[in-house]
Amino acid sequence: MELNDLVLVSVDDHVVEPPHLFEGRLPSKYVDLAPRFVTREDGTNAWRYEGQEMANVALNAVVGRPPEEYGIEPTSFAELRPGCYDINERDMDANGVLGSLCFPSFPQFCGQMFANTKDKELALALVQAYNDWHIEEWCGTHPGRFIPCVLPAPWDPAVMAAEVRRTARKGAHAVTFSENPSKLGWPSLHSDHWDPFWQACSDEQVVVCMHIGSSSQLVITAPDAPFDCLLTLTPMNIVQAAADLVWSPVLRKFPLLKVALSEGGIGWVPYFLERVDYNYERHHAWTGQDFGDRLPSEVFNDHVLLCFIDDRFGMASHEFLDLDHVMWECDYPHSDSTWPASPEKVLEHFETVSGISDHDIDRITHLNAMKHFSYAPFPLLGGKDRCTVAALRARAAGHDVSIRSVRPDLVGAQRTRAADLAATALPQ
């Protein structure tokens, strides 16, 4: 596989919502109640809603900065690459990326900011306005370049199911949900509470995306643990969601349901699958788990989509994975994004691994994403030849992707503890 021939679809990027998001999308009685984009005294930006303020921390929009200037302080729009919030500046062509699925920022992964509203009619109006903006403007401005991923209405599974069906009719085949709703104060995956939601997603072929961090539980090993511990453990913590999924009734009850472990990585999965089968064989006689004539690992592989940014060991272990369920991510504009060298980084994954065919590479880089998210960009864009890394980068000739200093005052100033993040208002 030549770098220029890669076709890259990223199933995990992020939008920093632009100030005009709600304009013209709410009933007049709610216009003054909606979240408001504000510039604070210190120059940073935030969304203000019902007495709360939600800022965007630097690590979540740091693309294009030198690593010496990374940090978790709240940002102002002036510091960000316009691609963070401006759909016409998304920097994808220069990075050779054809398609992108974007998660929300200020409403949080599970739409908690709206869901906690007392007036549930207002909450639904906000979720619907957000989703309409996301589908129509964010994903609709450049047809074929974005995979819609809508917010849920998690306070009521029936409302939630209806919103999934409504947005599916508008072309959305992904919904963001929590890796652990129990930690957000809702029932867990082990109850039947969410069944209307799973049923709707199953019926409408909507993938439930559980992004790392979406339980709002930071893994703080100790009050003085350095930030590096959090950076290491946050992705690995997705194994808790994986265990909940395997041992809950959800996957066995809804045979067509698909769940993506967004930014969850892949290198831990073979070990995990061996463990769940081992536990099943040793312990099901007294715990009462019943998988019939199947194994827990088989059920997991039927349902769970794996997503990685950079995971060499995972790719080296490809024989232990279901390659129809592995997808690539760019993570723009977060700190772990491979932008602007995504094609080069992706290709490195395949170059040293034996037994990976060009078809495997195509599955991982775009075919799986197209299948699972009902995403069909080629006809809209004039055919596959116009969607390759080479074709996209040719269109972006001269686009400035250089690393730019924006906060030189931060160099050497950041020595952050993991626990500090808990004190920062942020969508994780």
Next chain:
Amino acid sequence: MELNDLVLVSVDDHVVEPPHLFEGRLPSKYVDLAPRFVTREDGTNAWRYEGQEMANVALNAVVGRPPEEYGIEPTSFAELRPGCYDINERDMDANGVLGSLCFPSFPQFCGQMFANTKDKELALALVQAYNDWHIEEWCGTHPGRFIPCVLPAPWDPAVMAAEVRRTARKGAHAVTFSENPSKLGWPSLHSDHWDPFWQACSDEQVVVCMHIGSSSQLVITAPDAPFDCLLTLTPMNIVQAAADLVWSPVLRKFPLLKVALSEGGIGWVPYFLERVDYNYERHHAWTGQDFGDRLPSEVFNDHVLLCFIDDRFGMASHEFLDLDHVMWECDYPHSDSTWPASPEKVLEHFETVSGISDHDIDRITHLNAMKHFSYAPFPLLGGKDRCTVAALRARAAGHDVSIRSVRPDLVGAQRTRAADLAATALPQ
């Protein structure tokens, strides 16, 4: 490698302490204050100390029971195989196991039961009595068959260091400690609080053993999560200790220190090591971590000993591991023990894996344990030929290893939630 030629040293087993433990080992003023072994009204046994009672739950002493009768209820000695508590009935020969390192039960992994005593002179007397009993009676009755592993005195690092040095002089080259002392109310690995302890272990070549569960933090994903979630996640949670170790100053400050991640498994390690190097390269410029001309994974590999019971994927990934630091475990008499078929189960690990030599197998099954724990059984037992699976099993001809029903009333009765364990008094 033939099954009969294997030499098996297990670096993780457990003692259920016998009632006479403290007899003749305490100053007379403390005799009446020591923990007392009691039989309760319901027939179960426990240790009573300072108003608390610590029972032994079935999963921790269930060897020889049919899985249908597993559970987490408190046990009576009458239900246990005598090998759990009687050093002359340890069942090792029949299982072909030469050597065994045994962790404590009722004092908990970090000796919390003694450490929480207000009178620290009494606490130390208990720790020393326990350690003397462990070294002299438990490990001394059958010379060459046990690797002493002593309790720490975690309330004072200077006292702790002195006890490490005292017991090292008596031949103990392992000490059990917590995978996360911060969760037990003590300072974390990120402070310099424990430096006298690390220094003593480093000087005396004493391995610090961090057993899964030794932070007393159960991984409860939800109040209604089934017990299977806990069974899956408890071992995988050791990754938090691994992250603390890598990012703390401990390993870089004490270059000769060795830490064992007991029952931690191995299959997750290559992924973890890739993640820490990735995080280091991407983030050290702002987090301030400094590994000089080395990588975090290299420092980890220098110091950390990996231990597994059953881990096929880990063995298949052996090229990504430091095989001088991988050791086997039997876990007798816990529920995950491979007793009485340990040789057969171990050998299966190597049979389907390419690139594993007989020397590699010897390293994993016994040479590494002998080196790291300063354990030299062959001269004491008449040479290696008398220590093989074949030789040991020949001595145990006729020993009854059949599975025996002891609690038929439990069949079908156990449908346990993970959260139920938190309500049970147990050493995890």
